[in-house]
Amino acid sequence: DAGVIQSPRHEVTEMGQEVTLRCKPISGHDYLFWYRQTMMRGLELLIYFNNNVPIDDSGMPEDRFSAKMPNASFSTLKIQPSEPRDSAVYFCASSFRTEVRYTFGSGTRLTVV
Amino acid sequence: SQQGEEDPQALSIQEGENATMNCSYKTSINNLQWYRQNSGRGLVHLILIRSNEREKHSGRLRVTLDTSKKSSSLLITASRAADTASYFCATVLYSGGGADGLTFGKGTHLIIQP
Numbered sequence: 001d002a003g004v005i006q007s008p009r010h011e012v013t014e015m016g017q018e019v020t021l022r023c024k025p026i027s028g029h030d031y032l033f034w035y036r037q038t039m040m041r042g043l044e045l046l047i048y049f050n051n052n053v054p055i056d057d058s059g060m061p062e063d064r065f066s067a068k069m070p071n072a073s074f075s076t077l078k079i080q081p082s083e084p085r086d087s088a089v090y091f092c093a094s095s096f097r098t099e100v101r102y103t104f105g106s107g108t109r110l111t112v113v
Numbered sequence: 114s115q116q117g118e119e120d121p122q123a124l125s126i127q128e129g130e131n132a133t134m135n136c137s138y139k140t141s142i143n144n145l146q147w148y149r150q151n152s153g154r155g156l157v158h159l160i161l162i163r164s165n166e167r168e169k170h171s172g173r174l175r176v177t178l179d180t181s182k183k184s185s186s187l188l189i190t191a192s193r194a195a196d197t198a199s200y201f202c203a204t205v206l207y208s209g210g211g212a213d214g215l216t217f218g219k220g221t222h223l224i225i226q227p
Binding site: 004031033042043045056091093099100103106 | 143144146154155156157158161201205212213214215216217218219220
């Protein structure tokens with residue numbers, strides 16, 4: 001398996017623009033997680049899915065953030081409109097269960113100017 | 114909210130020395146995990162220790178868990194330059210709906226001097 005695949009690796013966008021981050025989990029993993037990492041706040045869990053269904057989105061910072069998982073092999077995290085404070089590294093991870101090892105993607109470094 | 118908290122925040126040692134990092138957590142756990150993150154990369158799972166285990170080994174890694182003190186330690190023996198990375202402990206919080214996703218501490222940044 002190629003692991004968790006995220007795209008793009010880097011994204012630079014202007015404030016107010018829509019940003020879409022993409023993730024392909026490991027085949028067979030039932031859980032998919034979106035995290036955000038900043039120096040100030042560390043790693044924050046934004047939302048996670050079980051069998052394509054969102055289970056907990058309490059970590060999503062604002063209504064500007066939305067996430068979907070239309071099928072078992074694809075998920076998106078969208079920010080609309082983007083703001084400079086959204087600048088961070090966004091990670092996707094997948095797992096068989098919430099309590100066992102997670103496999104992380106390489107992340108998307110988002111810069112909003 | 115952060116469940117785990119690593120200590121120290123940063124650690125610099127000479128190659129060949131042992132490195133010890135500590136993690137404290139707040140609530141009851143089923144297991145505790147350690148991850149490594151190299152600069153600019155994603156997190157990589159190192160080891161999982163269950164709440165009924167006190168010690169676990171994997172290669173040069175040794176993890177201990179003290180549930181009475183709500184703490185864990187990660188020991189890396191005979192450190193190498195390639196061990197330079199940030200190390201995170203992670204646990205699962207439980208809410209009314211069951212197990213939530215892993216929550217991570219802010220990590221220990223380990224630098225191995227050649």
